[in-house]
């Protein structure tokens with residue numbers, strides 16, 4: 001069931017790509033060079049969009065593929081930050097695998113994903129181009145940003161906020177009745193228009209005979 005007061009975010013990616021660095025940068029504005037990375041960390045904070053406050057839980061994962069808890073994390077989350085390092089081609093492959101897994105496990109419309117290329121300050125040792133990141137994000141229909149957790153807070157913050165906004169919009173959308181979501185006309189109205197045209201009748205509204213009502 002949709003909980004409009006909470007968004008669960010999972011930060012995942014290959015080893016040493018900066019998962020903790022981007023998470024802590026977003027939450028505290030600070031960059032800390034080294035983190036304890038043997039376990040997962042769960043952070044809670046609140047965000048306010050359009051004067052509505054939502055609690056956000058962010059799970060900074062570590063070694064979850066090796067520990068076998070990836071599927072559990074994928075089931076738990078509804079917004080995913082897939083991090084790779086722009087100077088590590090292997091981590092880009094890991095990111096693709098993770099996007100594949102998200103797509104296989106989550107229904108479209110029930111999760112939001114952000115592909116995040118980190119360490120863009122290390123441009124001299126870049127192995128993954130911006131265009132490759134963009135292409136991958138287009139392939140999976142997810143958001144894409146390149147950032148440097150080491151150098152700037154603004155980019156990291158923008159990327160997370162954009163993900164959270166989309167996650168919140170999806171939650172709101174899921175609470176709408178199907179008619180409003182799709183903008184569908186009632187079946188009776190559509191059938192009525194077809195039959196009145198086929199029978200050469202007067203336009204809708206001038207026909208006094210009441211049609212049976214059937215709506216979805």
Ligand SMILES: Nc1nc2c(ncn2[C@@H]2O[C@H](COP(=O)(O)OP(=O)(O)OP(=O)(O)O)[C@@H](O)[C@H]2O)c(=O)[nH]1
Nearest residue numbers: 015016017018019020021033037062119148149150
């Ligand atoms: N130059 C540079 N180094 C970074 C950046 N982000 C993280 N690092 C460094 O990359 C290393 C790994 O960062 P972490 O945040 O621990 O990476 P992680 O993905 O959480 O690591 P694991 O959980 O061990 O897989 C650390 O030495 C960080 O200081 C960045 O934007 N630029």
